[in-house]
Amino acid sequence: MVAAASLARLDVPVVLVEAEDEPKTDWRASTFHAATLELLSGLGVVEQMHAEGLQVPIYHFRDRRDGLVAEFDFSLLADETPYPYRLQLNQQHLVRMLHRQLADTPGVTLLFGTRVTGVEPAPGGGASVLVEGRGGASALDAAHVIGADGAGSTVRRSLGVGFTGYTYPERFLIASTTIDLSEALPGIADVNYVADPHEWLFLLRTVESWRAVWPVPPEQSEDEAKDEATLQRQFQGVAPRPGGYPIVDRQLYRVHQRVAETFRAGDVVLIGDAAHINSPMGGVGLNSGIHDAMDVTRRIARIRSGEGDAESELSTFAELRHRVAVEYVQADTQRNTQRLMETDEARRRASHDEMRAIATDPGRARAYMRRASLLESVRRFGIGLPPGHPSPSEAVPAH
Numbered sequence: 001m002v003a004a005a006s007l008a009r010l011d012v013p014v015v016l017v018e019a020e021d022e023p024k025t026d027w028r029a030s031t032f033h034a035a036t037l038e039l040l041s042g043l044g045v046v047e048q049m050h051a052e053g054l055q056v057p058i059y060h061f062r063d064r065r066d067g068l069v070a071e072f073d074f075s076l077l078a079d080e081t082p083y084p085y086r087l088q089l090n091q092q093h094l095v096r097m098l099h100r101q102l103a104d105t106p107g108v109t110l111l112f113g114t115r116v117t118g119v120e121p122a123p124g125g126g127a128s129v130l131v132e133g134r135g136g137a138s139a140l141d142a143a144h145v146i147g148a149d150g151a152g153s154t155v156r157r158s159l160g161v162g163f164t165g166y167t168y169p170e171r172f173l174i175a176s177t178t179i180d181l182s183e184a185l186p187g188i189a190d191v192n193y194v195a196d197p198h199e200w201l202f203l204l205r206t207v208e209s210w211r212a213v214w215p216v217p218p219e220q221s222e223d224e225a226k227d228e229a230t231l232q233r234q235f236q237g238v239a240p241r242p243g244g245y246p247i248v249d250r251q252l253y254r255v256h257q258r259v260a261e262t263f264r265a266g267d268v269v270l271i272g273d274a275a276h277i278n279s280p281m282g283g284v285g286l287n288s289g290i291h292d293a294m295d296v297t298r299r300i301a302r303i304r305s306g307e308g309d310a311e312s313e314l315s316t317f318a319e320l321r322h323r324v325a326v327e328y329v330q331a332d333t334q335r336n337t338q339r340l341m342e343t344d345e346a347r348r349r350a351s352h353d354e355m356r357a358i359a360t361d362p363g364r365a366r367a368y369m370r371r372a373s374l375l376e377s378v379r380r381f382g383i384g385l386p387p388g389h390p391s392p393s394e395a396v397p398a399h
């Protein structure tokens with residue numbers, strides 16, 4: 001949706017092919033970081049996102065036994081971004097806003113209920129996209145194809161591109177309740193990463209609910225993990241509450257750290273989960289996918305207008321975004337996840353000491369927050385802008 005909206009803004013005709021009959025409404029990612037809000041501000045949705053979302057400047061790194069370990073405040077970045085906070089908003093709301101916008105945009109064709117079954121790059125450039133919809137099978141010819149079809153990407157498989165990495169043995173259970181956990185656990189922030197050698201936790205607030213994430217061991221069945229009695233027991237372990245917790249959403253999902261071997265084959269590119277997937281610890285999966293989308297669409301627009309050379313634009317996209325996926329997204333989410341689940345007592349203590357030291361040193365805290373908000377990678381590599389172009393924060397006024 002973001003790639004289609006960006007292409008439309010850049011006057012590039014676009015056909016969006018989506019297997020589902022309508023935009024998905026399930027609760028998945030819930031955080032938009034500063035760098036992403038800067039990029040989205042060019043798409044005309046950021047004001048609405050602020051109207052519907054929660055601005056959360058502070059988050060906690062905690063320990064289940066010891067309580068608060070370190071507090072981080074994104075306000076430290078107020079001199080460098082108009083958005084010095086995490087905006088908590090479930091991702092389907094952005095999809096809804098963009099869908100509404102795209103439905104009325106000339107040059108945009110939305111093909112819902114249509115599945116891509118394969119992609120064949122053409123020898124002279126462009127590609128043929130094989131699709132199956134209500135009218136049967138057909139092929140679409142395109143100058144460029146953006147594979148944004150998620151972790152199981154048909155586009156990636158059809159190109160024969162490997163997806164190397166690993167899968168965590170434990171699955172992650174996400175359960176949401178309408179009870180205000182900050183009343184049950186006074187002093188917690190709106191976003192909390194809680195370390196524990198036995199059962200780490202991730203607690204965060206959205207407008208609709210409080211969400212808790214915890215690990216589910218390999219031997220526990222999905223039915224048992226999602227069972228009402230199990231979830232009640234888990235929530236009571238987080239904060240005892242007579243009368244129990246109304247649970248409004250529950251999902252069990254498998255978490256991987258994987259990156260596609262290449263993000264490009266000719267004029268076909270991979271972005272988002274089709275290109276890289278990671279642990280949700282840090283809330284950077286969706287964000288970095290949006291950065292991929294903005295990067296490649298700006299390059300495609302330049303290629304079409306004759307300002308950019310196709311080979312160098314697309315190879316730069318593939319190289320830089322692969323680097324960001326490995327050096328930032330994978331590296332940081334692996335470290336964040338390990339901090340939470342560390343079982344070795346000495347390493348756990350050392351990790352907590354390091355977090356305390358970072359949080360209490362303004363210079364280190366700032367560097368840490370720049371990385372966590374994805375501002376560092378955006379400032380370092382740019383997002384699809386030609387050399388000399390102002391960085392996104394300079395180009396974008398505050399909302």
Ligand SMILES: Cc1cc2nc3c(=O)[nH]c(=O)nc-3n(C[C@H](O)[C@H](O)[C@H](O)COP(=O)(O)OP(=O)(O)OC[C@H]3O[C@@H](n4cnc5c(N)ncnc54)[C@H](O)[C@@H]3O)c2cc1C
Nearest residue numbers: 018019028029115116149150154272273280283284285286
């Ligand atoms: C339960 C859950 C919780 C999550 N929580 C977080 C979180 O807290 N923080 C975070 O950063 N990330 C989180 N994520 C990950 C985040 O949701 C993804 O990074 C993000 O959705 C990736 O966007 P995408 O557009 O690349 O892929 P997707 O959102 O997977 O979208 C791919 C789209 O392509 C469509 N599609 C697939 N195959 C085809 C085909 N062959 N033809 C046509 N259409 C097709 C699908 O229907 C889908 O609409 C979570 C994911 C899950 C599942």
